Amino acid sequence: MLACSRLTFIFLTVAVPCALSQHAPPWTEDCRKSTYPPSGPTYRGPVPWYTINLDLPPYKRWQELITDKAPALKVIVNSLKDVVNAFVPSGKIMQIVDQKLPGLLGNFPGPYEEEMKGVADITGIPLGEIISFNIFYEFFTICTSIIAEDKKGHLIHGRNMDFGIFLGWNINNNSWVVTEELKPLTVNLDFQRNNKTVFKASSFAGYVGALTGFKPGLFSLTLNERFSTNGGYMGVLEWILGKKDAMWIGFITRSVLENSTSYEEAKNILTKTKILAPAYFILGGNKSGEGCVITRGRKKSLDVYELDSKEGRWYVVETNYDRWKNPFFLDDRRTAAKMCLNQTTQENISLPTIYDILSTKPVLNKLTVFTTLMDVTKGQFETYLRDCPDPCIGW
Numbered sequence: 477m478l479a480c481s482r483l484t485f486i487f488l489t490v491a492v493p494c495a496l497s498q499h500a501p502p503w504t505e506d507c508r509k510s511t512y513p514p515s516g517p518t519y520r521g522p523v524p525w526y527t528i529n530l531d532l533p534p535y536k537r538w539q540e541l542i543t544d545k546a547p548a549l550k551v552i553v554n555s556l557k558d559v560v561n562a563f564v565p566s567g568k569i570m571q572i573v574d575q576k577l578p579g580l581l582g583n584f585p586g587p588y589e590e591e592m593k594g595v596a597d598i599t600g601i602p603l604g605e606i607i608s609f610n611i612f613y614e615f616f617t618i619c620t621s622i623i624a625e626d627k628k629g630h631l632i633h634g635r636n637m638d639f640g641i642f643l644g645w646n647i648n649n650n651s652w653v654v655t656e657e658l659k660p661l662t663v664n665l666d667f668q669r670n671n672k673t674v675f676k677a678s679s680f681a682g683y684v685g686a687l688t689g690f691k692p693g694l695f696s697l698t699l700n701e702r703f704s705t706n707g708g709y710m711g712v713l714e715w716i717l718g719k720k721d722a723m724w725i726g727f728i729t730r731s732v733l734e735n736s737t738s739y740e741e742a743k744n745i746l747t748k749t750k751i752l753a754p755a756y757f758i759l760g761g762n763k764s765g766e767g768c769v770i771t772r773g774r775k776k777s778l779d780v781y782e783l784d785s786k787e788g789r790w791y792v793v794e795t796n797y798d799r800w801k802n803p804f805f806l807d808d809r810r811t812a813a814k815m816c817l818n819q820t821t822q823e824n825i826s827l828p829t830i831y832d833i834l835s836t837k838p839v840l841n842k843l844t845v846f847t848t849l850m851d852v853t854k855g856q857f858e859t860y861l862r863d864c865p866d867p868c869i870g871w
Contacts, residue, residue: 531668553609573605582720634849694761712752
């Protein structure tokens with residue numbers, strides 16, 4: 477009864493206002509202008525940089541970062557445990573996570589398992605909980621990603637990372653508990669080999685995959701969750717039962733950023749590789765026309781929607797809904813983003829105007845943790861912590 481009451485309360489306090497206000501002021505607003513460089517009440521602050529040395533053994537790569545962020549990581553892991561225990565008060569789920577999950581999941585590919593073991597040992601957090609922290613992104617990420625091309629064929633890629641839906645609502649300050657606790661964990665990462673940048677990413681300390689990143693001069697990549705009945709839960713179950721021919725989505729994006737050497741190579745891998753959870757891969761390149769949204773089922777690509785200047789398609793937008801379907805009526809960030817892009821016009825598109833669009837409610841909302849702006853050709857990679865002061869929609 478506790479679980480049902482908690483979920484019902486969250487739904488009534490968050491979903492009902494969303495239903496009433498998705499298209500009504502003050503929860504929506506005219507497209508914002510002149511918000512860049514970031515300042516004011518929607519700007520929480522800058523994001524620190526850390527270097528991840530890929531020449532080190534995987535176990536040691538995250539030591540400096542995790543040593544700094546261990547207290548904040550313990551806070552969010554405890555919050556996630558509280559959410560789980562609210563639904564299963566006996567504590568048996570967390571007991572399984574701590575004692576059984578590493579054995580149930582078996583070996584992870586590449587360096588990821590050793591990296592997670594290093595994080596667990598530095599923090600003293602059980603390995604099962606670190607693994608849970610790394611795989612729950614398969615289920616709770618709600619984002620907005622934009623790739624736009626200016627009149628000169630120059631590409632800009634921006635994204636809002638929205639995370640934490642239904643993971644605890646704080647009625648005292650009208651915020652999502654986990655969303656707020658992720659902000660101190662947000663970091664920019666410079667992955668280096670031989671003292672040279674391989675790729676850059678914005679992420680959360682303790683998470684060894686990649687959700688947002690770019691390879692300077694080559695391509696940019698963001699990952700958005702795709703809701704499906706044949707979703708990540710099924711993929712994880714198949715993995716536990718021994719069918720391990722698919723990639724974890726946070727690990728495939730990191731692998732592409734680390735190893736692919738061109739936009740076309742990255743697109744080919746993201747289109748064809750089996751993955752554990754449905755997803756949208758938003759991929760940008762370094763020249764005109766190189767931008768697409770790849771809509772993925774777990775086993776195959778359903779759609780590749782590309783920029784096409786001849787057709788007047790100078791931008792692509794992805795939230796969390798298939799482009800050929802209407803968004804969920806409680807959550808229409810897509811229409812707001814497209815409206816602001818059209819008002820901005822191709823002549824005026826730039827990093828600052830993309831930031832304006834990502835700062836406009838409801839594209840900016842209570843779930844927004846950070847905004848990342850990427851210019852592959854110029855090598856610009858900027859990440860900013862965000863706030864959405866009241867009145868602001870829950871998602």
